[in-house]
Amino acid sequence: MNCQELLDLLHDYIGGELVIELHRTVEIHITGCNSCMMLVESYRHTIRLARALPKCERLPAAVEDRLRKFLEPHLGSS
Amino acid sequence: MVEPPPEKLTPELVFREYAPRIYGIARRMLGNDADAEDVMQEVLLQVIRKLDTFRGDSQIGTWLHRITVNAALAHRQKRANRQKHEVGETGDELDRETPSAPVKRWAVSPEEPVLAAEQHELIDKAIKTLPTPFRDVYVLADVEGVPNPEIADMLGLSVPAVKSRLHRARLWMRDALAPHFEGGMAS
16 A cells, blocks of 8 residues: 555545455555554544544624624514 | 423523524634624524424424524625625635645643633634535534534435545635634644
8 A cells, every 4th residue: 555545545534434455455555654643543533633623612792792682573473 | 309490482581592592603613703794694484483383492493403504695696696706705615625734732631611802802813714505514514513414304405425524624614713823832
């Protein structure tokens, strides 16, 4: 396996979707290739950073006011 | 232990609980606060009008993702029809599939990272630079945690197409964030 082949398989490797033989081949390559090892690590970090983003934050006050006005006829109607 | 009965879904509850979530998804997909606000208003109105058809919170959660995505895509389409080439809009392709610089070790905690406000901003800024077809998949998969088959269904793509876009978007994001996280946490 070379570095380009590893790159092509990275999504499935990280997702645990490779068959066991291919998974092992990737691991053997990573063990012997420092650059790919750091690429895999940083790819994983990239995923974790995205997951750590807040899914929802408080609406800005002006946005909330406009939304409340827009929905006013419907709020408190049930 | 007996679970407390779920809180009844009322327009006020939907407003309080779901508006920030809808706004967050739309903002990241559209990369624009004003467009996200339009989409949020449209989606919440739709939800409130159909409240009677929902039995519980889990059902509405899945549906919300779907209608927010649909509304965001429709909004973008309308805008694109009005204005063919938006200034600053990236093309629809990612021409870079390999790291643009030698890969270095990142100094990020292996545990679940806790992001400072500047780091949110940095990541959100990088998300905005993704071409839209890649941004949609990335936001849904990596930020919202929606499974690939559901994304494929929402966006009308095959699962392999979702995986391919996600992989390329991750490489793009990795590249964009690398200068900030290599050797030390972004500041």
